[in-house]
Amino acid sequence: MSLSDAVSKHSVTPKPQLCAVTLLGNLVATPDIRYKANPATAITEIVLATSSKWLDKSTNTYKEWTSYHHVKVEGDLVEQALLHANKGDIILLHGYLSNIKPVSSNTTATHQDIVHANFVQKFPKGYTQAINQIHCSALLTSKPKLMLTEQNKNITQATVVINQHIYDTYKQAWQTISVERAIHAWGKQAEYLAENGDIGDELMIEGRLSYTNGASKDQFIEAKNVHLFAST
Structure with a gap:
């Protein structure tokens, strides 16, 4: 079943869904x-670094992973929060997923999908525990597939579409945009999603x-909690 078929199966007119991204990290540049x-509208694209730590049980040591998020900021937010921002500053932002690709002077470069900010707050340089959270409601557009990793861990992969009702500050109008992303779920959440999820089902995702x-650095949602609502 295609993306359009899955959406039409659920509703002729896609109803707005939740998409809330919260990031707290350091400016890369x-x-x-x-x-x-x-x-006349101010616009900029920033890269925000967030880090997470986890315990590697095989070595009993903590490991750290850094993610780099491309973020679009436009309008009054730019001058209010980023006009005097510098590399290393701490940035708190709230936004949603977008289909826009980051701008690059290097036409051969590939970038991950962008986050569109609707709230930005700057803090002085320093260390802070990072935040990387997403909460969204979505529609399953592929059958969840359960697999076993080389480390004998369960992972389920699927694709979802999120129909977001957002305000375009440049066009000064509300619009609905559909964003498709892959989701990954681990452990018991992986088993739950694979056993119960089907194309056209609605779900609520909490994750990062x-x-x-x-090389493409494709963006996906790593689901910590999944709540399924069967299609009718």
């Missing part, structure tokens, strides 16, 4: 602020944003 015309190890 000083923002490059530009301005659009008609109307992650990126594949390949």
